[in-house]
Amino acid sequence: MKPIRNDEIKSLGDYELMRAEVRPRLMAVKDRRRVRAGGSLTFLFENRDTVWYQIQEMLRIERLVKPEEIRHEVETYNELIPAAGELSACLLIEYESPGLRAVWLRKLLGLERHVRIEIEGAGRAQARFDDRQIATDRISAVQYVKFPLTAAQVRAFPRGAKIVIDHPEYPAETVLSAAQLAELAQDLA
Secondary structure (H helix, E strand, C coil): CCCCCHHHCCCHHHHHHHHHHHHHHHHHHHHHCEEEECCCEEEEECCHHHHHHHHHHHHHHHCCCCHHHHHHHHHHHHCCCCCCCEEEEEEEECCCCHHHHHHHHHHCCCHHHCEEEEECCCEEEECEECHHHECCCCECCEEEEEEECCHHHHHHHHHCEEEEEEECCEEEEEECCHHHHHHHHHHHC
16 A cells, blocks of 8 residues: 555645545444454554544644644554555554553553464464554553565455454454455455
């Protein structure tokens, strides 16, 4: 997938005018790309459209208008666009109370070594985490995760896959639905 270009970003005024139409469509796309693993971890698989939407929303929320601020947001979020043969996700670690979240962000240290996608008949694709989100005493509640797939895994992916977490504190497995497989397979095409 091609990265977002600065000239594709709408001004705050232009985006505000189109937001009522764009937002429901992009929220539906994000819903199709959301995969829950256990009770508290959610993978939001990113593509070019979801990244463009995230940039626009961040500019809107933070009221960013300077060219250098926009360029920084575009560069930052472009890291989430999957490369060829790759799936890319924001992993959200969600706990209701700040106290419970703080406990789990320490308990989940090492998570980056315990997440993979198992593809039916084609083996495992180990997750690659962005190490900037991991400290020595805790991990961040938002992780950027990439799953590089081999050519054989890309071909097999639409037939079936599941996300597996084998962390000692948080074991979980989620089989991707046919709709999720079809949606994510587009990223691999």
